[in-house]
Amino acid sequence: MPLSHPVSRSALKHTRTLKVEAYARDDKLWDIEAQITDIKTRVVPLASGDRPAGMPIHDLKLRLTINVNLDIIAVEAASDAVPYPGYCDTISPAYQAMVGLNLMRNFRRQLTLRLGGTAGCTHLTELAQILPTAAIQALSGEVIDTRDGSSAASDQPSQPFQLDRCHALRTDGAAVALYYPRWVAKIAEPFQSS
Numbered sequence: 001m002p003l004s005h006p007v008s009r010s011a012l013k014h015t016r017t018l019k020v021e022a023y024a025r026d027d028k029l030w031d032i033e034a035q036i037t038d039i040k041t042r043v044v045p046l047a048s049g050d051r052p053a054g055m056p057i058h059d060l061k062l063r064l065t066i067n068v069n070l071d072i073i074a075v076e077a078a079s080d081a082v083p084y085p086g087y088c089d090t091i092s093p094a095y096q097a098m099v100g101l102n103l104m105r106n107f108r109r110q111l112t113l114r115l116g117g118t119a120g121c122t123h124l125t126e127l128a129q130i131l132p133t134a135a136i137q138a139l140s141g142e143v144i145d146t147r148d149g150s151s152a153a154s155d156q157p158s159q160p161f162q163l164d165r166c167h168a169l170r171t172d173g174a175a176v177a178l179y180y181p182r183w184v185a186k187i188a189e190p191f192q193s194s
Contacts (some may be wrong), residue, residue, distance in 0.1 A: 012041055012042070013040065013041055013042070014033065014038065014039070015037075015038070015039050015041075016036065016037070016038050017035075017036070017037045017039075017140055018034070018035070018036055018127070018130065019034065019035045019037075019165060020032065020033070020034045020035075020130065020131070020134040021033045021034075021137075022087075022135065022137075022138030022185065024149045025065075025137070028067075028068070028126070029065050029066065029067055029073060030065070030066050030067075030068075030135070030138060030139065031063055031064070031065050031066075032060065032063070032064045032065075032066060032138065033062070033063045034061075034062045034063075034064075034126075034127050034128070034130070034131060034134070034135060035059070035062075035125070036058060036060050036123055036124075036127045037055045037056050037058060037059045037081075038056060038058040038123075039054060039055070039056050039057070040053060040054075040057060041053055044057060044076035046083050046093065046184045047083075047084070048083060049085050055081070056080075057081065057082075057083055058081060058082060058083070058123050058176075059079075059080040059081035060077070060079050060081075060082065060121070060123050060124050061077065061078040061079075061080065062075070062076070062077050062078075062082070062084075062095065062124055062127055062128055062131075063075070063076040063077075063087065063152075064098070064103075064128075064131060066103065067136060068101040068143045069102070070104050070132075070135055070139075071100070071101075071102050071103075072098050072099055072100060072101050072102070072103070073099065074099060075095045075096055075098045075099055075120075076092075077091070077092040077095040077124055078092060079092060079110065079121070079124075087185070088121060091120060091124070092150070094115060094119060094120055094162070095115065095120070095124065095128075097114040097115055097119075098111065098114070098115070098128065099170040101114075102130060103132040104132060104136075104138075105134050107132050108115050108129050108132070109193075111125060111128055111129065112158055112192075115128075120168075136161075140162070142163075143160050144161045159171070160180065160183065163176060163180060163183055167168070171183055171184060171185040172184070172185040
């Protein structure tokens with residue numbers, strides 16, 4: 001379903017683009033590459049000098065190398081366009097603090113503790129926060145078991161990874177009852193006295 005028709009608009013002023021790509025590597029690791037770009041449609045007066053319309057104010061990249069357990073093995077950060085050259089673009093080495101974190105175990109909290117505020121770049125840290133779900137999408141069906149309940153072996157002891165991780169796929173809901181019937185939560189019948 002599309003968004004509702006917007007109220008009258010005069011002109012586009014700003015575009016933020018987020019791009020995430022995932023690559024399976026020959027060494028059984030995965031690279032998750034992310035980019036954030038901010039572009040204005042007008043000249044932007046910055047303390048460091050005017051930025052022409054259409055030229056990125058931010059063009060930042062982050063590459064995480066992860067294993068199949070979603071542990072971060074390596075990190076690379078690059079700042080190709082920044083509002084304060086010579087300052088903003090010196091923070092990349094700080095992102096090595098992400099090495100050793102796991103994308104599924106308190107990642108966002110650990111990221112904020114290690115790189116929040118002046119310890120990092122607001123935009124790179126914000127970009128990193130979207131990577132857990134992007135990595136899950138990349139590994140789903142190839143590394144992470146997302147089988148459905150009807151075709152899974154009947155002796156399979158654990159439910160598919162994606163169940164109980166969002167509103168639609170809650171085990172007491174209609175979608176799970178329809179698409180994953182083996183894993184639907186059984187709701188107890190109310191006690192009836194005779």
